[in-house]
Amino acid sequence: MDTGKTSDFPADWEVITAERHAALRATLDLAATRHALTRRKLAEAGLTRADLVTPADLARLPVTTKAELMERPADAVLDLDGAELPEEQRVVWDTMYTTGSSSGRPTPFVSTTSDFWDILVVQRRMLEIRGVTQGDRIANLFPLTRHPHGAFIRVLHAAAALHIPVVSALPGNPGPGFTVGQELDAVVATLARARPTILWGVPSYMRRVVARAGELGVALPDIRLVFVTGEGLSEEGRGDLLARLAAIGAPDARVSISYGMTEIQGGLVECAAGQGLHNPHPEAIAIDVVDPITHAPLPDGEEGLILLSHMRRRGTLLLRYAVGDLGVRSTARCPHCGRVTERILGTPRRADDLTKIRGMLVNPALALAAVEGVAAVRDFRFEISRSGALGMDEFMLTVVAEPGAAPEGLLAQRVKDAIGVTPRVTLVERIEGESWKAKRWLDQRGG
Ligand SMILES: [Zn+2]
Known part of the structure; x- marks a missing residue:
């Protein structure tokens, strides 16, 4: 155990559930009248505020998708105008944005002062877990x-x-x-x-x-x-x-x-390699895994859609929000560090991660892994475009190689072995990017 003397991590699920319960009660009281997104979801399901008593009742609320949030981000922000709340819950501390999206328009994520104080807890706990x-x-x-x-x-x-x-x-x-x-x-x-x-x-x-x-x-x-x-x-x-x-x-x-996740202004982290991605702030953030089609809760160990719920945010508030990935959850005490929280086991994958190239269904993650393992490669990018009168898919791999290296043949073979499609490999001096994240898989074929 390396939880350390200074850690304020909750001792067990009993503590976490009690804190969630108390926080969520106040949040739902506000959301039922002051949160356009929650009002819409309640109406959609034919529910009222009184139907949601415990954190488990949240499962009755319809899922919110990323597309819904992107379309109307203001609907996800609590309107606290005139609310009888402490000042730190009403003042906007900062607004962050998601990185690019399919529409290219970043989505704002608003934090009040009290939300920011919770972000500091998330960040400190992330460091402690790591x-x-x-x-x-x-x-x-x-x-x-x-x-x-x-x-x-x-x-x-x-x-x-x-x-x-x-x-x-x-x-x-x-x-x-x-x-x-x-x-x-x-x-x-x-x-x-x-x-x-x-x-x-x-x-x-x-x-x-x-x-x-x-x-x-x-x-x-x-x-x-x-x-x-x-x-x-x-x-x-x-x-x-x-x-x-x-x-x-x-x-x-x-x-x-x-x-x-932009939506927690932090991330789920490992205490040691292979021990799962720990939710750093279970009192304030809940992670669920549900059936991708029916959205019914799934037991630990089964892969499904990862949902995020905020228990006590006062700026942007999301309940049963699908972050867009599939994953496997565990709520068991971590065997390595001893913490009790939700952990995502293995690597979450995009819910929509498969794509077709020249008619072949391929998994981009496998192509990326095939290139990442080559020491002669310093930087790279896959690009797929459509060209020619017949609209054939053009599949290209652009590479910045280590000085003196010529890995083109090796790379073409490795990618073909991984996904069954051979890329055209080109060496360049430098790969330009707009975002702070490298775009290693660029699909320019449009719809
Ligand atoms: Zn751990």
Whole structure:
């Protein structure tokens, strides 16, 4: 057990359920009259406020999809005008946005001051679950973006909540008026000076930074933890990153994956590899898994649609919200760290993750994994487009290779072995991206 003396993690389900019950009662009282989305869902199901008494009764409320939230985000924000509530529950502290969506329009996510205080708890608990101590120093490798996201800024808040140092490398340049960003070599220099014990960012950029440090002969031996979020990371990708870290003097570093969600301004994290993604704040956040078709609750161990419910938010409030992934839940005490909370076992997968290329049904995750395991690849992107009079699918793999490497033939073969379709492989100097997340699978065929 490494729960630590300072941890305020709830002892068992009895405590969690009691806290959820009390919090949800007040939240539902407000939502029934002041939350357009909940009013709509109650009406849809022919329910009233009185029908929802315990947290378990939430299962009677129809599911909210991401598309519904994107279409009318204002409906998901509590209207607390004139409500008799403490000031911290009414003041808007910040508004963050989701990263791109299929429509390309980011969705706002509003937090009041009390919501922000809960975000600090989420962030501190995430660090504790991941084994961070007060002797650690964080390097924030997230770039700044045009829309505020819960990536860059929440790293600063995580450090604040555990009272530990953080250095922000500020990579890249989100726009012409921005003058404080750094190029790759300056980022490496910042790390060499600050000697972080933790790197925190997206795996594709982390790979570039660590590879460049190796090229420049910069050792970063203090690194013991690498926090990745925002993009999936296959076992192959994890192995590649660890090999690169070993080459710069950090052979014992551990990669810790976060299942990040804008809707909790944090993520579900592992206490150790393979132990499941822990809900860091079970008093305030509930995770359910339901049948993808009927939306009926599923027992632990069965794969289904992952739902998120907020127990006590006062800005954006979501109840029975489908985050868009399928996963397997456990509510058993974690055998490794001893915490009691919901854990998602294995890697959640997109509910709509299969696609067709030239008539073949393929799983993009397998194609990504096939490339992530190749050491000669520094960065890459798959693109599918439609070309020619017959509208044939064009399947391309663009690659930034390690200096002197020529992995085209190997990559084409590995991808064909993984998904049955052979990509046209092209080497380039650099892959440009707009978002802080690397888009490694770009489908440009439209509808
Ligand atoms: Zn654990």
